[in-house]
Amino acid sequence: MMQRREPETVIQEHADIDERIYHVRLDSGLSVAVLPRPGFTKTYATYATHYGSIDNAFKVPGTNQSVTVPDGIAHFLEHKMFEKEGGGDVFDDFGRYGASSNAYTDYVSTTFLFSTTSYLHENLDILLDFVQRPYFTEENVAKEKGIIEQEIRMYLDMPGDRLHSNLMKALYHRNPVRLDVTGSVESIRTIRPEDLYVCYRTFYHPSNMHVFVTGDVDADRVIDQVAEAQARRAAQPQQPIERLYPPEPLDVRESRVEHRMQVAAPLFMMGFKDEPNHFTGQELLRREIVGALMWNGLVGRSSAFFAQLYEQGLINNRFQAHYTAGLTYGFSVLGGETPEPERLEAVLRDALGTLPISRQDLERQKRRELGEYVGLFQSIEELAYVHNHLVFRGSSLFDIPDLIRSIRIEDLEEFRARHMSPSQTAVSVIVPA
Amino acid sequence: MAQSAAGVGGHFEHGRGWYCYPTKRFKTLSVYAYWLNPLMPGKASQGALVPQILRRASQSWDSTMLVERRLEELYGASFRAEVGKIGDQQLLSFQFDGVNGRFLPGRPDMLAEGLNFVQEMMYRPRMVDGRFDAEIFAQEKVLLRRQIQALINDKGQYALNRLVEVLADGQRFGINRLGTLEEAEQLTLEGVWQTYAELQKRRPLVWFVVGDVDPEAVQRAFAAASEMAEPQESLATMTTFRPRDQARTVIDHQPVQQGKVNLGYATGITAKDPDYPALVMYVGILGGFPHSKLFMNVREKASLAYYAYARLDAVLGLMMVGAGIEFGDFDAALDIIHQQVELMRQGAISDDEMQFTLSGLTNEIRAENDSPGRIVGRQLERLLVGGGPSGPELIEALSKVTKEDVVRVAQQIRLDATYFLTTDQAGESVGAAQ
CATH class of the missing domain: 3.30.830.10 (Metalloenzyme, LuxS/M16 peptidase-like)
Structure with missing residues (x-):
């Protein structure tokens, strides 16, 4: 059942189980959803972009320029977003307010998140802010390569992970879903700050992103806070993103x-x-x-x-x-x-x-x-x-x-x-x- | 209206009891039962096989297929029967989670269904000639053997298990929850049946119910349950891990892509000691969070690892530190870890580190209330240690911990063993990625 609460917010309701979800699309193009869970101690918030490991070739919006970026760059970018200009990292900001923060990347999306039992307002501001503030330098990109290389090697020692990874490479000829989300040790070594900026500018535009908050929260207040943060940022409108996926043959690459x-x-x-x-x-x-x-x-x-x-x-x-x-x-x-x-x-x-x-x-x-x-x-x-x-x-x-x-x-x-x-x-x- | 640890009702005496945690927060009902079976050399595989067999079939549902169909009819309720370990006890767990009938067509009484299901699976196994079904026994014996062999597949867990073995050096808490391959191969139907009989007759048994339930209904159900009638052995309180003070270094070589370094430290403090809150702060500052010393120095500054942590086994009073590193970085990683432990001994702890760690721990402790598994885990741990603060009481105690308290704890922590899982390729420092 759908009903309109105020001009822009749509409430979807599931009465059988006493749940409702509030949706809104802000002027910046950012979509926001809130699902109140009364009685829960913890609030969980995510800020996600529709950008994952398979988006490694695309046209830069507003131009006709096609680019192909190194495998694993979406995941690399996820890591680098935690770095702050002037040193320090975002974990400290969340740490100050007792929130636990993290992020993950999959085939189609990159998600930044925190969970907290206090200071929701402060923590949500940190989340909304840091995901919109890239800071990549030669030095901090080089440093991350050692860390991600160890992450990749950890997965290389996991038999279940290898099993799945090898299967995907056998099933698909060209669709980038065949690649490991993290890329390979070799591919990430070639990543440069300018590659990260191109991906960031293309895919981290509000119109390509979604904020979700669930927990014992007031939906209106959360939506207002996100709307204010977006208004402060005043993003320029962006043309739709053109993602380039190679045609995939019907049969498998290796049986x-x-x-x-x-x-x-x-x-x-x-x-x-x-x-x-x-x-x-x-x-x-x-x-x-x-x-x-x-x-x-x-x-x-x-x-x-x-x-x-x-x-x-x-x-x-x-x-x-x-x-x-x-x-x-x-x-x-x-x-x-x-x-x-x-x-x-x-x-x-x-x-x-x-x-x-x-x-x-x-x-x-x-x-x-x-x-x-x-x-x-x-x-x-x-x-x-x-x-x-x-x-x-x-x-x-x-x-x-x-x-x-x-x-x-x-x-x-x-x-x-x-x-x-x-x-x-x-x-x-x-x-x- | 938030429920706290104080919201847990129930009691445990004469080695058996139940706890109930009523809350409207959850849309599911959890009914969990645990037998606590002391880990004994040569005996662990026998205990490990019991839940595996019980899970297979009962007198009402006499094949695994019928058990599974029953769960599906209960709107996809889940049931797990497995073996874990806590301190020096084997934990045989039987866990049922089903959607609260209020949210289902026909409004089934899920509390009654859950209690009935778990009791049926624990106490009314499918039997042939007065024993477990021999075919089920034989199948599960083979699977247990394979499961023990497969422990080498998960390198992170394997390295941790090896560290605990080295630390225990023959003490019972070092015994693997599944036992050994030799034990598993020698299992007999009669032996496992006797273990099962012993569990029912003697071993401590504790039940938990979590969800939107009437505690009085839970109480009535347990008052009527025959397994609650007879006293069991009382639960022996855990004593803290006693190090052998050997400061041993053990290195294993295997065909791996990443080295795993794990260190074990004796703290001399368990959950009921007055210094426990200071110890919790200590471990948090050292390696519990992304702002902690290990993460900041091993990962963020030196770029040596993807993960670097310190964690506490509050039942044993044992701290473990771990990181996944390049083979050639073993000495460099150890240097940083030792240096950070030493810095804490000398009192190099900032106000921010104290404050962030307190906030982070507060968040973790409060968030336990949102997970039935963690509500139960917390209570179980307290039962084993014989008390100690938890929930709001622990948060309160943590907030009173001073830097001096942390340093005092830091000064009594001793490294007992270092374990390194590394490559078997001579001279290899960087393996070829595929």
Whole structure:
């Protein structure tokens, strides 16, 4: 149910679970959302830009100039935003007011955040301010390379991370979703301050960004504060950003990749990539839900197939499958530890296309999804994560329950029929060294 | 209206009890039960296998598939049965989280469902010939063995486990929560069944309920529960970690891309000691936050690491410092860490460091109230240590800590062991990235 509170603020309400969300788009182009959670001690605020690891080629707004930047630069930029002109870093500013701050980068977005149990006003001002103040020098960029190199090396030692990373490189020829979000040790070494400024100016414009606040807060006051901070900044209007993504062939780049590492037993992951499409908004969200319902119905813990694989010792209870999509990509991954990757692969290839999913299975899965949706409101961090995930895909958290209810068994079958072609499937294996 | 730690009702005596934390904040109901099983050499794998078996099937839902379907029917309630470790105890946990019936069609009584589910899984396992189902036992035995072998997969955790082993040097808190490969291979159905019988008969048992519930309904439920009728062994209070004072350095070589340096320090202070608040401040100033000495000096100034932290095991009175570094930077990182520890001993602590750390800790302690898992964890820790301040009381105590108090604590902290996980490639300092 939608209602208008004042000229610009839209309130979306979900009465069954007693939740509402306030949305507004400010003159600067910045969109803001507030979801009050009365009774919570902590307030969690995020300031995110629609700019992630896949945005490594684009036209500089207002020009016709195309640029390609080093892999991993969005994540590098995220790190560098914490640096302040004149020394010191933003962690200290939050530290002064007792907030815990952090940031993360994924394929499609970069998110800065804090959580606090006091001084919301002061901490929110710090967040709104520092994300708008770049300060990059030769020296502070060089210093960050050592730190990020250690971050990358930490991931290189994580077998699950390698497994997924290798799979993405096998599934995709050119779509930058194939690259690690952090880039590589080599690619980040080439990053210069001027590269960071180009990316910053292109993607950190308010019209490409979103502020979200949740906790025991007064929505009007939060929105007013953000609006005042934006008014002080007076950003110039910006032309729409043109992102350049290379065309992606339908088939996979490699159908099987193996990597040796010191692990106790092999790790196995199978991936399925979507054919190129342009899903967005509710259609995209619906597709993500269909994917979740299908995988849980087929190989979820309550399925007969899971029981069969588990009892044969082919998988353990960390085996999982899920589908994820953005505006330029969509893929499923499934897998886990297994003593016999070849046999598991053969069994999966043989069964996945034809395993039955009954209407009862679907009804149970829908119940489960609905319950998990309500459970989201338990953790304000998770709530913010899902909210932001959806914002840059053009949908909203509150769309979820109706979409779940609308899904029929035919939707799952249609999804399966188009998603599981062998030429769109790849396998990644980590074998013990 | 904020609930504090004082909002926890319930009691624990004669080795069993329950606590209830009623709050309208959450849309879910959490029902958690824990058995505390002393870690014993040669026995840990037996305890570890019990929750793994119990999770599989019960008398009402006699296959894993039916257990999972039951949870889905309860609107995707989750249930975890697993083994953890706290101090020198193995923690066998059974945790149910379900959406409060108020927010669901038909308004199911999720408190009753949760209590019933956990009791069913703990006390009414699927049985064949008066014992656990032998097939389930055999399957879970294989999986436990693989899980122990897979401990080398997670390098960060592996390095920490090795440090704790070195520090313990034979003391019980050094035993891995899963036991050893040899133990796991020798497990018998009869042995694990006996362990299960012993858990029910003797081991301390504690329940927690968190959510929008009527405490009286919880009380009635536990008054009627048969497992609450018989006294259990009382819970032995933990004593602080006693270092062997060997100041050992242990280095392991493996095919890794990053070195992990971990140091263990004896503090001599646990949560119920008067100096505990000063110790918490000390650890926070040294390495609890991005403004802390380790983060600022190891990461921000020297650019040696992505992470660098100090953390406290309040049950053992043990402080651990860790960082992920380049193999060749071992000495440089140690120099900085030792220097920062020494500076604190000499009193080089700024007003900002005191103030930021107090604010950061206050934030963390207050935020515990927003997570059922952390509300329960806090209470469990207090139970083991035999008291000590928490919640608002701890915040109050922290705010009274002076710089002199922190320095006094700093002067009694002793390094006991240094552990380094590094490359097995001779002469390698920078590995090739893929």
